[in-house]
Structure formats: structure tokens, C-alpha cells
Amino acid sequence: MIVVLNNRVDRNSFELLSKARKLADKAFMKLVFLLISNSKKNIEELVRFGPDVVILALHERFERFSLDPFLSTSKKILEKYSPSIVLAPATTFGRTLMPALAASFRTGLTADCTELDVDEKGNLLQTRPAIGGNVMATIVTPFHRPQMATVRPGVFEIEEQKKRNTIFVEEPVENPEDRCQLVRVEPKQAGAKLEEAKIIVSVGKGLRKKENVELAFRLASLVKGAVGASRAVVDARWLSHDHQVGLSGKTVKPKIYIAAGISGAVQHLAGMQTSEIVVAINKDRHAPIFRVADIGIVADASWALSELIRRLERDDDGSRR
Amino acid sequence: MNFLVLVKQVPDTEKVKIDPNTGTLVREGLDITMNPLDAHALELAVSLKEKFGGSVTVLSMGPMNTVDVLRNAIALGADRAILLSDVALAGSDTWATSLALARTIQKLSIQYDLLICGEKSIDGETGQVGIELATLLNLPAISYVSELIEIGRDFVLVRRSVEDAHEIWKAPLPVCLCVLKSVAEPRLPTLSGKKKAMDAKIEIYNVKDIKIDPEEVGLKGSPTRVVKVFNTKVSRNCTIYEDKDVPEGINRLAELIRRTLAGEPV
Numbered sequence: 382m383i384v385v386l387n388n389r390v391d392r393n394s395f396e397l398l399s400k401a402r403k404l405a406d407k408a409f410m411k412l413v414f415l416l417i418s419n420s421k422k423n424i425e426e427l428v429r430f431g432p433d434v435v436i437l438a439l440h441e442r443f444e445r446f447s448l449d450p451f452l453s454t455s456k457k458i459l460e461k462y463s464p465s466i467v468l469a470p471a472t473t474f475g476r477t478l479m480p481a482l483a484a485s486f487r488t489g490l491t492a493d494c495t496e497l498d499v500d501e502k503g504n505l506l507q508t509r510p511a512i513g514g515n516v517m518a519t520i521v522t523p524f525h526r527p528q529m530a531t532v533r534p535g536v537f538e539i540e541e542q543k544k545r546n547t548i549f550v551e552e553p554v555e556n557p558e559d560r561c562q563l564v565r566v567e568p569k570q571a572g573a574k575l576e577e578a579k580i581i582v583s584v585g586k587g588l589r590k591k592e593n594v595e596l597a598f599r600l601a602s603l604v605k606g607a608v609g610a611s612r613a614v615v616d617a618r619w620l621s622h623d624h625q626v627g628l629s630g631k632t633v634k635p636k637i638y639i640a641a642g643i644s645g646a647v648q649h650l651a652g653m654q655t656s657e658i659v660v661a662i663n664k665d666r667h668a669p670i671f672r673v674a675d676i677g678i679v680a681d682a683s684w685a686l687s688e689l690i691r692r693l694e695r696d697d698d699g700s701r702r
Numbered sequence: 703m704n705f706l707v708l709v710k711q712v713p714d715t716e717k718v719k720i721d722p723n724t725g726t727l728v729r730e731g732l733d734i735t736m737n738p739l740d741a742h743a744l745e746l747a748v749s750l751k752e753k754f755g756g757s758v759t760v761l762s763m764g765p766m767n768t769v770d771v772l773r774n775a776i777a778l779g780a781d782r783a784i785l786l787s788d789v790a791l792a793g794s795d796t797w798a799t800s801l802a803l804a805r806t807i808q809k810l811s812i813q814y815d816l817l818i819c820g821e822k823s824i825d826g827e828t829g830q831v832g833i834e835l836a837t838l839l840n841l842p843a844i845s846y847v848s849e850l851i852e853i854g855r856d857f858v859l860v861r862r863s864v865e866d867a868h869e870i871w872k873a874p875l876p877v878c879l880c881v882l883k884s885v886a887e888p889r890l891p892t893l894s895g896k897k898k899a900m901d902a903k904i905e906i907y908n909v910k911d912i913k914i915d916p917e918e919v920g921l922k923g924s925p926t927r928v929v930k931v932f933n934t935k936v937s938r939n940c941t942i943y944e945d946k947d948v949p950e951g952i953n954r955l956a957e958l959i960r961r962t963l964a965g966e967p968v
Binding site for chain 1: 825827873877929
């Protein structure tokens with residue numbers, strides 16, 4: 382049995398279910414989606430991604446994630462079903478709950494996987510970037526169950542399945558205790574939406590100054606895209622962490638990825654390699670980014686972005702006339 | 703108020719070089735340093751100690767040269783430094799590491815109100831040890847802490863940063879906090895701090911001292927196994943536009959964007 386665990390029915394759930402369905406078919410396992418949440422929102426959507434069973438653990442306590450109640454509830458349910466594999470998204474939810482579960486079950490956990498497979502023995506082959514993204518490592522948990530992994534959002538395609546008779550089971554949740562207390566919630570502004578953008582304009586320190594980041598926003602709004610950033614730019618506080626692409630940021634796979642003034646540290650490459658077409662703009666002809674690009678423009682990044690904006694605005698005028 | 707901070711030694715990534723032919727890490731002559739995120743955790747502890755009194759203990763598991771990193775922690779304001787070092791611990795995954803650290807804390811009866819961990823290390827990047835350790839110690843834990851707002855005799859008020867919101871949580875003491883960079887800006891060591899560090903005693907223990915069964919830790923005790931390490935193929939065939947061809951490159955990019963927006967194949 383493979384369990385996909387999440388606290389909401391969202392994009393991450395669909396990505397994980399799509400991948401897990403293939404693994405389950407290959408290993409002749411059942412696929413179960415375990416939702417620990419305060420609401421049934423969107424649960425009917427789940428059937429499109431092929432789980433055999435959907436387990437619902439619903440309680441008002443689960444409106445926001447807190448370790449104690451989520452751990453006690455998920456532990457109880459996983460003990461009851463004793464799955465072979467447990468997957469969760471590498472979000473703040475999965476990256477907090479999964480280590481606690483792994484510690485409780487005395488089992489292994491692989492963080493931030495970018496590829497998953499199963500071998501003929503039912504071992505989960507968990508692949509993730511290692512040594513700061515310089516290499517990939519494949520990890521197995523041969524003698525402990527369940528096998529646990531968190532998976533980077535954005536690395537697996539969402540694939541719909543033929544309808545099957547998904548069974549819905551509601552597990553009773555007794556008032557779960559929490560030693561911590563939520564005082565208040567302050568919503569964040571909508572994030573950079575990098576995961577869904579078809580075109581990403583990513584900026585690095587090659588833009589020379591913070592003001593020039595505005596060019597990326599202008600271009601992104603022209604092409605209905607999103608603005609990404611290298612770690613250096615985020616560290617310099619030109620942009621918030623929401624924008625960061627790479628090993629310690631987001632994994633993206635747009636149709637076009639424009640890397641402007643980004644030299645291409647391996648950590649950055651780890652997050653954008655899956656883009657369909659990569660365009661690199663950099664003054665330094667020898668910057669590593671050119672090795673992973675399809676189109677390379679050797680020029681000052683700010684200048685090139687303004688030229689491109691001018692060019693696209695001209696196109697825009699033309700079409701309106 | 704007592705603070706316990708986990709620190710890890712990592713290779714100095716500023717100096718990490720990649721072999722251009724094999725794509726692997728050139729390990730020769732790599733310096734070690736304190737995991738940068740742990741420096742933020744340590745600073746939070748030291749600044750709280752300066753305000754409210756108490757002591758800061760740093761705990762690390764690693765090879766003997768981790769002593770240098772712990773000395774640095776003392777120079778930065780820690781009062782006590784503990785290193786768990788043993789060949790039996792080599793190859794420990796996050797589970798085995800957490801177990802060894804938990805046993806050390808229990809065996810040495812280290813007192814703490816706050817157990818503070820950096821979000822993750824810059825080499826392993828799993829971010830799992832803090833939460834696994836807290837679970838083994840049966841401590842409440844709050845991850846992704848971006849700010850410590852208030853600390854009282856028996857509680858702490860923190861801001862937690864998650865995807866869609868900032869959350870304010872009140873937690874009882876003792877508690878484990880896994881903190882983000884923003885909790886505190888690390889200071890530089892002072893001259894007197896450095897002097898203190900030179901004379902400081904670093905407590906070093908092995909698995910026998912802590913009564914850890916060597917079978918439970920290290921590679922043997924680790925549930926996970928690395929079965930394959932390989933280079934990522936990140937090479938594409940790049941068409942370069944330079945000098946006088948740059949305008950042509952920009953035109954091509956504009957065309958590519960236009961077609962993508964129109965939903966045409968590119």
C-alpha cells in the first residue's frame with residue numbers, strides 16, 4: 382500500500398497521486414490518499430487521479446497544521462493500515478510532519494525527492510539532489526517500513542486517470558491534544574506563482590542593482606509570467622524567498638525560462654533544469670548557465686531585458702492597430 | 703533560562719569547487735565551517751541569554767575536527783560545548799543522528815528551556831534532524847520560526863512562516879524551535895570571545911560514554927542506504943548570440959515568447 386498524505390486537496394496532492402498511481406501499478410500495490418484536514422473541500426476531484434481509497438480524518442483542529450494533533454492522528458491511522466510507502470509533499474506541512482512520523486516509526490525518510498521508482502522487491506527508489514545539488518543520490522530503506530519520502534512540489538506531472546471506484550472512508554478523530562496554541566494567523570500576499578507560470582523571468586546579481594528587478598516584473602506582466610530569482614538576489618533582499626528558484630527554493634518547469642544575469646550555480650540549476658526552453662542572458666560568455674541553456678545571449682542582462690520589453694511592446698501596439 | 707543549540711560542521715561551500723570533467727565535488731583542501739543557518743540559531747540563543755540570563759550549550763555530532771566549529775561557537779557567546787564523536791557514528795542518517803543526539807541529551811541530563819535548531823544544513827539539506835530529535839525527546843516543536851516575539855517563564859511566543867501565512871504560536875517550555883535565518887543576524891566573534899574560546903574546554907564523548915549501542919547508529923543503525931550517486935546531465939545545445947548577433951538573439955526570444963503566448967508549438 383502506498384499512502385499519499387496531505388492536509389489539503391491541492392496541486393501537490395494531484396502531482397503526488399499521479400506519480401504514486403504509476404508506482405502502485407508497477408508494484409501491484411493499493412493507492413490510498415490520506416487527508417487530514419478540517420474540510421472536505423475538493424475531495425471529489427481526487428477520483429480523477431486514481432486513488433483506490435481516500436481516507437478522511439476530519440476535525441476542526443486541523444484547520445492549520447500543528448505537529449501534536451497531526452502526528453497523533455496520522456500515526457494512529459498509519460498504524461492501522463500499515464502501508465509500505467508513505468509520501469507527502471515537501472511543503473512546510475510535509476517537511477514537519479514526516480520527520481516526526483519517521484522518528485515515531487523508527488524508519489527512514491528521504492527529503493525533497495525529485496524522482497521516485499519502485500524495484501521488483503517493492504523498495505522505493507528515492508532520488509534527490511545531494512552535496513548541495515552537485516550530484517543526485519538514490520536512497521532506499523531496505524529493512525524498515527514504512528518507507529517515507531517528501532517530494533518537491535512541481536517535479537511530477539499531473540496526470541488524470543480513467544475513473545475507478547474510489548472508496549471513501551472516514552476515520553474517527555478523537556479530540557486531538559495540542560501542547561501548542563495558535564494565537565493568530567496573518568495571511569501572506571499571494572506568492573510569486575512560479576509553479577504555474579508558463580514563462581518565468583528569473584533574475585540574478587548580474588542585474589547590478591535592485592531597481593533593475595523592476596524590468597523583470599515589467600517583462601513578466603507583459604508575458605503573463607512570473608518573476609524568479611537566484612539565491613544571491615534573495616540573500617541581498619532584492620526579492621523575497623517566494624521567488625527563489627533552486628535547491629533551497631522552488632523547482633519550476635515553465636515552457637520558457639529566462640535566466641537574466643544568473644551565472645548558474647548548481648544549486649540554481651537543480652531547480653530549473655526541467656524547464657522546456659532555457660534562455661540565458663549574461664555578460665560572461667563562460668558563465669555555467671550557458672551550458673544548460675538552449676539560447677544564449679551574451680549581453681548585459683538589464684539592457685537585454687529592456688530591449689526585449691521594447692520589442693514586445695512594439696509587437697503589442699502592432700496587433701492592436 | 704537555558705538554551706541548547708544544535709550545530710553542524712559543513713564544508714565551506716564558498717570554496718567548494720566542482721570538477722568540470724566529472725561534475726563531482728573537489729574535496730581536497732576543503733575547510734569546514736559552522737552550518738550558516740546554525741549561526742542564526744546560536745545568535746538567537748546568545749542574544750536571549752544576554753537579555754534574560756542563563757546559559758547557552760552547543761551540541762554537535764561529527765568528526766574530531768568539529769572541535770574548531772565548537773570553539774567558534776564559544777567565541778560567539780556559547781558557554782558550554784559538547785561534541786559526540788565516534789567512528790561508530792559515521793554514515794548516520796537523520797534517524798540515527800537524532801537518536802544519538804537524543805541519547806546524549808538524556809545521558810548528560812542537559813538542561814534546557816529552548817532547544818534551537820537551524821532550518822537545515824547546507825550540505826545534507828534535509829532539515830529533518832530537529833523535528834526527529836524533538837519527537838524522540840517528546841518535546842513540542844515548532845518549525846519554520848521566523849521570529850521569537852516573546853519569551854516568558856513557561857512559554858514562548860513565535861511567528862511561524864508557512865506558504866500562505868504568518869502564524870503566531872504560543873508554546874510551552876521546554877520546546878524545540880526550528881528557526882529560519884530571520885530570527886537573528888549572527889555577530890562576529892570579539893577578541894575576548896576568541897581568547898575565551900582558545901582556553902575553553904570542549905567536552906568530547908564517544909558512544910561508550912553515552913551508552914549508545916554502536917549497532918543502533920552509524921551506517922548499521924541507519925534505516926536508509928544510499929545505493930547510487932550520479933551526475934545530473936545538465937547539458938543542452940546552446941545557440942549563442944554575441945556581439946553583433948545579440949539583436950538577432952533578442953528577436954528570436956521575442957518570437958519564442960509570442961508563439962508560446964499564442965499557444966503555438968515552439
